[in-house]
Amino acid sequence: GGSVLRGVLIPQIKRQVTLSLLAVGDLLGDSSEYYNNFQLFGYDFLVDADxxxxxxEINSSPAVAEHLLPSLVRSLVSCAIDPACAPIPSLVKTPSDKLAADEEAAAARQEGFELIFAGRSVPQ
Known part of the structure; x- marks a missing residue:
């Protein structure tokens, strides 16, 4: 059930994603104070009987079902771009505009993205 997924499988997946990023970290480049970047990778896993x-495999240009694209793009913008960009004052005209934007960003952040690696050391 869900406990096997969360307790057994997800930790293994997170570790393998982290190790794969560490293996190619120098090729991916680092973000700096003036330059931030992100990329979406598609990971394929198998689970054995044990x-x-x-x-x-890891895909640098993963295929995404067309019906999932709008939600995926909103989530990516909310998670990867919004935090790096200051709000444009001319677009936030009223407190209700700001509230609506904040609510949309919060909803997008809850669509399944989770930071699992933010450095160079391997989590235990």
């Missing part, structure tokens, strides 16, 4: 997770 509940071990195996990394099959």
């Amino acid at each position: 509940l071990r997770v195996w990394l099959c």
